[in-house]
Amino acid sequence: MTKLKPWISLSGIGVFAVLLLAVAPLVLTDHWLNNLGKYCCWAIAAVGIGLAWGRGGMLVMGQGVFFALGAYSMAMHLTLETAGDRIPGFMVLYDPLAPLPVFWEPFRSAGFTLLAIVLLPVLLAGSLGYALFKRRVKGAYFAILTQALAVALATLISSTIRETGGDTGLSDFKYFFGFVLNDPANKHMVYLIAAALLIVCLLAVWQLYRSRFGELLVATRDAEERVRFLGYDPANVKLVAFVVSALMASIGGAMFVPIVGIITPAEIGAAASILMIAGVAFGGRASLFGPALGAIAVGWGQSSLGSTWPDGWTYILGLLFIVVILFLPNGLSSLSARFTAARPSPDRQPAPAIVAAELEEVRS
């Protein structure tokens, strides 16, 4: 609220950028740098979730859908780049004679692919959000509908083996826009792109949060009807936040593909979408750094504990949800905020919901 605070956040992003872009490549092994790249992709999606859920109050439980749009766009392009003039291998295995599906054709073009990574989530989130927000579908309805979309898309991809690779997904990419992916130097470059995109997304939400739009978004979250009585259409405010968050999820998905080397329906379905939320809840949904740091932490837990002790990891994840939401609704970031007076204390957080409920009561 003071004039100083935005600059503290900005320098925080600066420190984060130095750590990710300069320090991490020096101190981490190739294996862990690649892992960190993967977490960065989840973090990019998480930053968007923080915007939509933390600031906008829209619990987006189906970000896997937008993650998938970016990821599969990229994966189709890389698959075609690897296959060259031939039909991709998995399609030949499935049916040697059939031609390339029509919707794959434009993804030969690098330009179209990049455009699709940006435009597909904007169009889908835009039309879905318009349809839902204008009809004032919100709260749990919105959450479940987005989750249902993730389930539906994952099922659809699983069952279209020849068109999308089905459950085995798309993998074995050799090139990334002309660069050989096996080359460690190129792997470094892909990591740096993902990390840089994360920084860009943080800068974008930093500006959004300090802008008038950010204030309006919080106002809409806390008392949607009141905003309407100030002459704004809350649907538009929410729509912008939802579309931006979808775009970020798509960008995260697109970078996930060259870094991890495979995309399957499991990475985009209901469980994956919930995992993305776990990090945001853990780090602090409404804070600037919380979602990204939380996503990196959960990502790290997933790839270390999740592979060595998968049963235990699931329990930990479940408990994480229960404990964090129950006792720390604003995540770990609220712990640090307790020592700085600039933020309202976390106990006050539930209050707006009550005000909103009362307003609804006046309405009904």
Place this chain on the structure above:
Amino acid sequence: MDALIAPLLNGSAQGALLLLAALGLSLTFGQMGVINMAHGEFLMIGAFTAYLVQQVIAYSDLSIPVALPVAFVVAGLFGLLLEVTVIQWMYRRPLDTLLVTVGVSLILQQAALQIFPSQGVPVEKPGWLDGQLNILGYEWPLRQLFTILLAAVCVAALAAWLKYTSFGRRIRATVHNRDLAETSGISTRTVDRLTFFAGSGLAGVAGVAASLIGGTNSQMGVQYIIAAFLVVAAGGIGQLKGTIVAAWTVGVALSYFAYWTTGSLAQVLAFILVIVFLQLRPQGLFTVRTRSLV
């Protein structure tokens, strides 16, 4: 003729199963605004209870009728436990209950995966459900008819309970106006617990029915929870009538879509159907003017 009749009958049975799963969800959501994502796992608990009862009473003709009330109580107790330990602290944050119960659902799934074989367990169908009923040339499995009858009995029992018992009246009073109910001397705490018990118990009954139709494994709850919630949303919160119509419609629609296209495309189509429907009637099929959520 088969092409028209078969999906209609199969879809009706599917709708009945959805209805059983959605009934409890609608009850708890309608009354408390709590979105219990672990509801699907309570259904799973009901199915595993059917299996466990069968280990004690090997005679499947008898074990299934016994399993129904047992599953109701077991799943109900799990629901009660959840309400007492977690949910009662969160009534002012309905959207957050959704995430907390996601955590609960992850833990229950994992526990089921470790306790029972990962590929699932067989639940033997009773002999008296083996036959088929010939309807206009289509051999309709009796199990499906049983699901429909079970759903009808549950709906009738629930409706009677809500309408004629004093507890039911208290529940309706609380749904209608929580503050007023409280000032009228109704202990909304007791009512909430009882509702949660009953709602979760119904999931257990649904689980027994599901175990007779599909597989019984740790992932079975996930299959039902989203569809059940869509049914609740489309039917209108806390509306028995709406839930019934919506469940049947979604079940039959899924069945026809699956018949014309594929099972997975049917899911996508059903989702679009619900979105379009919510465009037309954002409050669901039938509405009461109660406080809306969040």
Place this chain on the structure above:
Amino acid sequence: MTDASLVVTDLHVEFSGFVAVGGVSFDAYPGEVRFLIGPNGAGKTTCIDAITGLTGATGSARLGEKELLGRPVHKIVRLGVGRTFQTASVFDELTVLQNLDIAAGRHRPSASLLRARRGTDASIEQTLEETGLAGELATPAGILSHGQKQWLEIAMLLVQDAKVLLLDEPVAGMSQDERTATGELLQRIAAKRIVLVVEHDMDFMRRFATRVTVLHQGRVLSQGTVAEVQADPKVQEVYLGTAGAPTTAAMSVVPEPAAGTQKWEED
């Protein structure tokens, strides 16, 4: 004068068969503090809900030449109709300045939304002075006193430059001094704008009302100056249950409805 008038004609609101407002007509002009009073369930709040687009209604509500009924809420606001609610509803997490800034925002180009706020608009400065909130600029609205929240709501209507202010029980829960301050503020505001107040507090009404409309069971019972209305035997009957002599004491306080029971009048 007609250009700046609010004219409500034959307003009907029905909730699934129950007639909440059955043919209400009244008008309001700048320069007067207009009051809408009546017992519980008379349809006062419902009238405001209908005018602001919150509930569907038939009949007509015109601001100057423009028909208000049938437009979505935010469009009606953009025509210059602002309202407050029975429960003070400000954005608790935002500061007083941020609250006002959002309220002032609809006159700005939408691109300016993407920039951070620099400085304070002149209209906001002026309103802060007028409502006595200048000292609370950086206070989160959630920790303001009840009276201050009500004033902040009125201030928000002023910076959004509403031509019509519909105030739903603006002095409920206020101390006597705060009531007086609010009344005087309303009289100042009413010089240039249309001010319509829904109130239960008869004392407040008597002190500050220019013209009064009494609603009863969804219909207009009486209309006129405070003196005229008080002298009306029909009004006495409704408030006292008998057509006895007018006793100001009995009329002075009509019990507040409890929050829980308030609902039925709107349902």
